[in-house]
Amino acid sequence: MINTRISRHFIVPLCFILNRMRYKLTIEYDGSRYAGWQVQKEDRTVQGELMQATFKVFNSLQMELYGAGRTDAGVHARGQVAHLEVPVEGVSPEQLQMRMNDVLPHDINILKAEKANPKFHARYDAQSRHYVYQISKRRDAFGKKYVWWVRDPLNLADMRKAAAMLQGFHDFRSFGDTEKEGQSTMVDLTKVEIIDDAQRIYIHFIGSHFLWKMVRRLTGVLVEVGRGRMSLETLEGYMETYTKEPSKYTAPPSGLFLEKVAY
Secondary structure, three states: OOOOOOOHHHOOOOOOOOEEEEEEEEEEHHHHHHOOOOOOOOOOOOOHOOOOOOOOOOOOOEEEEEEOOOOOOOEEEEEEEOOOOOEEOOOOHHHHHHHHHHHHOEEEEEEEEEEOOOOOOOOOOOEEEEEEEEEEEOOOOOOEEEEEEEEEOOHHHHHHHHHHHEEEEEEOOOOEOOOOOOOOOOOEEEEEEEEOOEEEEEEEEEEEOOOOOOHHHHHHHHHHHHHOOOOHHHHHHHHHHOOOOHHHHHHHHHHEOOOOOOE
């Protein structure tokens, strides 16, 4: 078994290996037990488990595995996309999917495997990411790991007004952290939709990309507006002038799902 604490330091580059195959993987996972997507030295991650499974299937440390988005600890996915490149030909996508799922933990599942263009990149070729945040209106005995129970009644009309303000191409630096210095904080947020049913509220975000913790902070701010504790003017101020204030309202990871990645 690969030690996920050191695996990223021992992966052999594939750029000079002639016989190799690249796959596009669509993956679902329950993020409750994982410290996010990306491999870390000391913690269990989704990417680390996929790398272990790849080693078991191909008996090789020569691989390239990139995801379309780096979900945070405790965040789930119904449609994460990754590309996997291995120095082996002749394994069909169906065989790959079956063999990988046989050795993956029960809470990570490859929904689909496809042959990909050698130049396909799961992250850089993505056109948009779709996230859904689930809010429960009641105490939920079965869905605690997958919702945020907000006890206060929420004014959905005010939340929808706030959501409309967020849509568009804006500087969202008040709502997220950057992964590296100098990274742009401009994001094209094409859709923020609030859907209400009998027991849950769903907030659907579609954007070109998202900053670290951005969706959870936007969700938290929308909930504060719905509670009547934050005005639309305050929200407008967050968008116009940089402030760390929204970080106080970061929603818990349990209710957040990476729903889809569009290409």
